[in-house]
Amino acid sequence: MVYSCSWPVYQIYAKIVPNFKAIIDTCNLWRNFDDIQDSWASLESIIDYYGDNQDAIVPNAGPGHFNDPDMLIVGNFGLSYEQSKTQFALWAILAAPLLMSVDLRTIRPEYKAILQNKKIIAVDQDPLGIQGRRIYKHRGIEIWARPITPVVQGYFSYAIAFLNRRTDGTPSDIAVTLRELGLINIAGYQVEDLYEDVSYGVLLPSTKIRVKVNPSGVVILRANAHADHRTTFRYGQFSTPTTLRPTDNLLTFQSFVPQSTARLPITQPTRIPSLSTTRTHYNPFLPIQL
Template identity: 40%
Template sequence: MIGLCTFILSLSISALLALDNGLARTPPMGWMSWATFFCEVDCEKHPNACINEKLYKEMADKLVSDGFRAAGYNRIHIDDCWMELSRDKHGKLVADRERFPSGMKALAKYMHDRKLELGIYEDFGTKTCAGYPGSIDHIKDDADTFASWDIDYLKLDGCYVDIDLMPQGYPKMTQALNRTGRPIVYACGWPLFFHIAHREHDVDYGAVEKACNSWRIFDDIEGSWESILRTITYVEKYQDVLAKAQKPGGWNDPDMLVIGLPNVSVDQARVQMTLWSIWSAPLIMSNDLRTLGSEFKEILLNREVIAIDQDPLGVMGKRILKTKSIGIYLKPVTPVIQERTSLALAVVNKNELEVRVVQFTLRTLGIAKGERYDVRDLWTGEDRGVCDHTTSKSLTPVATSTQLQSQRWSYDDKGILKRPLKFEAVGSKQDEK
C-alpha cells in the first residue's frame, strides 16, 4: 500500500474582495510562446520558430487536435515582440506588418473560430522588456485597441518604469479595460518587479487582487530543474502571504509550465504539474506542441490532476511538513460537506540524485479517529486500499518525484454520506514498504 492519506479540516473560506470583472474564476489555462520562442523575429532564418501569426495558428491547431482544448487549455498567448518598433501617426499600437500580415483582429477570429481565446502582451513602462512601445502614456488608447481587436487576455509587464508608480498605474489599466465593455482577463507583473527590487514586503496584495485577475510573483521560469526548484523555494518562503491573497478571480502566477522542454525530465515535469496544481496556479504551457513527446503530453493532459488545479474553491495549497529534501503539501478542495472540505495532499522529493524514505503516522497529518479512506493513485490509475488515523506508512519516492493525493466525499443514492469516504490520490510510481 502506498504510504499517504489525508484528513478533513473544519474551515470556512473567508470572502475576499477581487477584481469584479467576473473573469478567471478558475486559474487560466493555455499556451504561451515566451519560454520556448522568446523574441525570435528573424523569420527567414527561423521560419518555424519566430514570433509570427503562423506560429500561433499552428499552436492553436495543436491545442484542438491533440486534446488540450478539451482538457481546458483554451487560450493562445502572444508574448513580447509582436509589434512594430513605433506606434502609428495616431499613437496606436501596430502589429508587425511582415510577421502578422493578417492583423490581430483576424488572428483573434482564427482563435474564436476554434473556440479558443487570444491573449496579448504589453508593458506598463515606456518600453516593453524587449524594447517595443510601452503603455505608460497610452493606457486608455491601448485598452481600446485591444478591445477593438477582440483580445481576450492581456499580460501587462513592468519593465522600464519606476516600481513606485505601479500601485497607481496597474489599476488605471483595470479601469481602462473595464470601460471598453469587452471581457479581458488581466494578468499583472506588479509583484514580480517588487521582488526584483527586493521589496516583497512593500507589495499591497489587497490592492493587487482588486486590480488584477492574476499576478506574477517570481522570476521568469526557464527550462531547467534548477529554475523550477528556485520557484518552488520562493513560493514556499512566502506561501502564507500568497495564500491569503489568492481567491477565485485572482491568482498567484509562478510562471509558465516548461513541461516538454529539453532539459526537464519526466519526473521533474510531474513535480511542476503537481505543485502548480496544489497552488491553484495558472496552467499556461510554453513548449513546442508540434514536437511534444507523448510522455509529457500525458502529464499535461491528466484530467484528475487538472481538476485539483481548477477546483472551484480556488485555495492555494501550502507546504505543511518538510524533512530534508522531501516536502509535504496540503490543499483544501471540493466538495465541502457540513463546512468541512475535502483535501489534496502532495509529497515531493526535490533531490535529483537520491531516493529517500519518508515515514510518518497519518495521525500527524490530522486523520481523525474512526475515519477511513480509500486511496487511488491518479498518476498510475491504481487503487491503493484503505487507511485510517492509526496507519503508519513508509514511502520511498524516487529522485525528483512527486505524489499528489486528494480526498473526495461521496454520497449514496439517498443523499447519505458514504463510509468509508472516497479518497483519490495523485502520484508518481514509487517503491513501497
Template identity: 35%
Template sequence: MFSFPAWVATVGLVALGSLNIVHALNNGVAKLPILGYNTWNAYQCNIDENLLLTTAKLMKSLGLQAAGYEYVNIDDCWAEKNRTAEGNIIEDQVRFKNGMKKLTQQIHALGLKTGIYGDSGWFTCAGYPGSYGNEVRDAQTFANMGFDYLKYDNCAIPYDNITRQGIVGKYQRMSDALIQVGKAVGKNFVFSLCEWGWSQVWLWGAQLGHSWRTTGDISTQWESLTSIINFNSFLTQATNFYGRNDMDMLQLGNGGLTFEESKSHFTAWALMKSPLLIGTNLSAITPEILGILTNKEILAINQDPVVGTSISPFRWGVNPDWTSNDTHPAQYWSGQAQFGTVFMLLNTLNEPSTMTFNLTESPFIRAGRQYSVRDLWTHTDNGTAVRTFTAKDVPPHGVIALLLKDAGDEPAGLYPACSVWWQCTDKNGTRVGG
C-alpha cells in the same frame, strides 16, 4: 538557507489570506486559474500569425482545449518598434501582415480566447513600445484587436520625478484603463501582472488583477523549480477565487527536466492553483508531456469550482518546519478539495525516498476516521489509510499526488487510543499510552 520563526510566518499567511478574500478583483472573469498557451518559452521573439494560428489548431487537435486550456497568448515582440504618427501601437506589419484583429477572430472561431502582452514602462523587456502614459489608448487598441487577456510586464520604468508613485500606482493606471475601456466596449479583461514579486505583489495584486508573478523568470533546470516552489510555500494563503499567485509558465518539454521532474513541476503548479500556461512547441510535443498536461484528475483540483485555495505545507521534511531553502523546499503538502483532501509529497532528494506522514498532520483530516486513497497519477484507488500513509521509493525529484476521502470511523480497538499519542490524555489526566 534560513528559518522563519513559526509565529511570524503564521501571522503573515493569515494576513495574506484575509487581504485576498476581501479585495479580490471579481469582475466576472477568471474566477479559476487561467489555462492556456504562451509563446515566450518556446519561441521568444520568433513569432508570427501563422505560428499562432497553427498553435491554436494544435491545442484543439491534441486535446488540450478539451482538457480546459482555452487561452492563446502572444508574448513580447509582436509590435512595430515605433508607434504611429497618431501615437498608437500597431502589430508588426510583416509578421502579422493580416492584422491582429483577423488573427483573434480566427482563434476565437476555434472556440479559444486570446491574450496580448504589454509593459508598464517606456518599453517592453525586448525594447518594443510600453504603455506608460498611453494606458487608455493602448487598452482601447487591445480591445479593438479583439484580445481578452493582457500580460503586463515591468521593464523600462520611468524616473521617479515622472511617476511620483509606487509600483502599485504604476499598475493601477492600466487596471483602471482596462476597466474604463471594458465598460465602453462591454468586455471584462483578464489582467495579469508580471511584476516578479520585488514589491510584495502578493499583498496587493488581487486588488488590480487576476494573477501576479511572485518570482523572477523560470528556467529549464530543477533548481529553478525548487526555488519557485520554496518561495511560494510561504505565500499560499494569498491565492483564492479571482486572484492567483502566478508561478510563471510551464517548462515541460523544453529540455532540461526529467520525466519525473516534469510531473513534479506540473503537480506543484496545478495544486498550488497557479495559472497553467504551456510554453512548449506543440508541433514537437511528446505523448509523455502531453499526458502530463492533460491529467484530468490533477486539472480538476486546479479548476475546482468550490474550493479556490492552494495546498500548503504541513511539514517541511528535509529541513525543520518554516525553513526557506531554494534546493529543498517543503515536502509534505495538503489542501482542501471539493470531494476530499488533496496531498502532495515532493521528493527533493537526488535519490529514491520513502515518505510517510500521520494523516492528522494535515489540518483537514479528522482524527478517528479512515480515508480511501486515490492516486492522481496512476488513476487507481489504493485502499484505505488508517492513521498514517507511506509512499515507498518515490523517485528522485518525483512526486506523489493523492486525494483522500472520508471512509468512516477507523477500526475499533486500535492502540494507542490516539494516533499522536503524546498529545492525548484520558479524562482523568493520564496519558493514553505509546
C-alpha cells in the same frame, strides 16, 4: 479572457510592498517571483520562494484571483520526466494557472500525458480556490497539501504531494499516518494516486501510508473525505486555513467548523517522528492499520 499582471513582481524587486487588495480587485493572476527558465534549478528556486514566503502569498489567492509561479516548462528540454511530473503536481497544489510553454507539434507522448492528466487538472481547478502550502520540510523531503472539495460534514478533502529533492540517486520511502498529515475525519478518506491512477479505498486517520518517491520526483494523492452517516451537520462559511506556522514541523490545516458545533475540537500542529525516509524496498503505497 483573463487579466494577467506583472507589476507586483517589479514592486517586490524594488522593495515596495505590493497593495494586494488592489491587485486582487484588478487582476485574475499575477507574478511574485523570477521568470522561469528551462531548468530544474529555476523550478526549484520557484518552489522554494513559494514555500518560504507562503504566509504572505497564500492568503491573496482565491476564486478568480491567483498567484502565478510562471509557465509550465513540461515537454521542453531542461526537465527530466520525473521533474516534469513534479512541476505539474506542485502547480496544481499551488492553484496556479496552467499556461504551457512547449511546441505542441513535437512534444513527446509521455510529456503530453502529464499535461493531459485530468485528475491533476481537477485539483488545480478546484472551486474552493484555496492555494496549498508546504507542511513539511526536512533533509530534502517535502510534503505539500491543499484543501479541496468535497467538504463532507465539516472536513476538507485534500490533495497531498510528496516531493523528493534528494540527489543521491535512489528513491526515498516516506511513511506517515493520515492523522499526522492533518486528516482527522473519523469516517476516513477515499485515497487515490493521481499519476498511477490507482485507488486504495477508504483509509482511516490512523492508517499509515508509505510512498516511494524518485529523486527530484513526486507522488501526488487525492484524499476525498468520507461521510459518517451517523452524524449530520449544518454548514457555515468557508475561510482560508489560518493555523499553519513555519514548517520545521509537520503542520495541519484548520478544519472547517460547522455552525452547530462551534466548539468542535480542531487538531493542532503535530511533530512526526515516525516519518521514515529510509530507502528500503516495498510497495510504492502500502496502507498499514496501526
